Amino acid sequence: MRRPIIVLGATVALGMVLTACGGDDGETTSDGGGSESRSLTIYSARDSNITDFVVERFEEEHPEYAGNVEVLNLGAQEVLERVRAEASNPQADVWWGGTQQGLDAGAAEDLLEPIEPAFAADIEDGHKDPDGRWFGEILLPEVIMYNNAALSEDEAPQDWDDLLDPKWQDQIIIRDVAASGTMRSIYAAMILKESPDGTDPQPGYEWLTQLDANTAEYAANPADLYLKMSREQGVLSAWNLQDILIQAEQQNMPFDYVMPASGAPVLVDGVAAVAGGDTDAATEFLEFLFEDGLRAELAADYYQIPTVEISEQPEWLANLDLQPMEVDWATIGQHETDWINYWNENIKNKG
Structure with a gap:
């Protein structure tokens, strides 16, 4: 019943019909780039200013998602409870912003999908799940x-x-x-x-x-x-x-x-792919979230303390006691x- 699968299937089918009729150039979507449109649903406990900023940048870098990234901002505990309630019919692809103990609970209940993103090796062991089910993004x-x-x-x-x-x-x-x-x-x-x-x-x-x-x-x-x-x-x-x-x-x-x-108390605030969601889309978003340039911007403008070292610390972070x-x-x-x-x-x- 997941909307992304239904929409994508219909879009591909329509593209095949148009191509056969010679009425179009073979594009499968209306994004103008000849690539398939993709969607992503994120449940986030992050401030909406941050999610808006990151999603805008993500869509710029990945135009196939433009206009199709949906973010639901909730409290961290509310995200866990919602993902738990939807376990039989997952609606989210990404859980973005959760405490270590909340993400551990989600992992123990098989609510999170193990993945192997490129940045995982750069995160110290205490700031990630050993089985790749969640990753600490900030402190x-x-x-x-x-x-x-x-x-x-x-x-x-x-x-x-x-x-x-x-x-x-x-x-x-x-x-x-x-x-x-x-x-x-x-x-x-x-x-x-x-x-x-x-x-x-x-x-x-x-x-x-x-x-x-x-x-x-x-x-x-x-x-x-x-x-x-x-x-x-x-x-x-x-x-x-x-x-x-x-x-x-x-x-x-x-x-x-x-x-x-x-x-x-210093929390490890993390991110994960939701089990049963679009794992490929979730992985793509997580890889983007850990790009050095973006993390540097988020540290400078949104006061994030990244779990992965950035090339240059902003003054406020360098001077943080x-x-x-x-x-x-x-x-x-x-x-x-x-x-x-x-x-x-x-x-x-x-x-």
């Missing part, structure tokens, strides 16, 4: 976000525990956790911070209860988070560094960040669902 540090029109850098919290200070009651806005790969990872990292082996999440639950007491609202999506923060309905949040910089530098939002003194928090992502992968479900049922809006 996402999770930091403290603040409204710099309301707070100075010195006034903003300097570490994670500072967010629990009662003076910040009703001053924190949090992106709804359950649907967000970023927030699930931050909250899971905070639980692990309080119980490093993950066997007793209760101290972490108590930490999150205190954070909930200071949280004015849970924003439904990133756009809602940015709007509420810019209006000072809350002046603090926890979010990923890339999106903060994009909003501040490209959208003129009054946002800045603090690199937490105890360290920032990144302080990674030591996080056992494998342990988080084992417990994240249970931890977030507990938070959702027993802590959210109850602090």
Whole structure:
């Protein structure tokens, strides 16, 4: 039932008829280049500014896809749930933007297609699936976000525990956790911070209860988070560094960040071909996504930290004082669902 197969088959058949009748020059599509038109469906947790930019470049370099790349922007957890729900009849070809633990879950459930792209050898082992089912594209540090029109850098919290200070009651806005790969990872990292082996999440639950007491609202999506923060309905949040910089530098939002003194959880954000989708098209898109020139542009203009070294680092990245928090992502992968479900049922809006 996949639309790309139906459309392509009909187009080829029509081309054969026209050729036999001598009414055309044998083109199988209307793209004007004599090549078959192809389509691609992407589920992405990336900011729409990034997906729009990349897709435009992809279509320029691969005109056979022009006008036929569909992107559905969702939260990272929502992408996993949608791909999972569509497993018997896949609708997407590419999963673009997901946490390591989310992609590992997809791989374990046979939702991802193993591929062997040329760039795979350049990615270190900890940033990719050993069986080629997903590949880390960028690193996402999770930091403290603040409204710099309301707070100075010195006034903003300097570490994670500072967010629990009662003076910040009703001053924190949090992106709804359950649907967000970023927030699930931050909250899971905070639980692990309080119980490093993950066997007793209760101290972490108590930490999150205190954070909930200071949280004015849970924003439904990133756009809602940015709007509420810019209006000072809350002046603090926890979010990923890339999106903060994009909003501040490209959208003129009054946002800045603090690199937490105890360290920032650094996510591996990856990409994969969806099992049952168009694997050839997915591979072609992934190969394009890892081209050095594009990665350099995304680092310079969209504040991405690539997993594969680029020929020249932009100034902001070269000067980034990144302080990674030591996080056992494998342990988080084992417990994240249970931890977030507990938070959702027993802590959210109850602090």
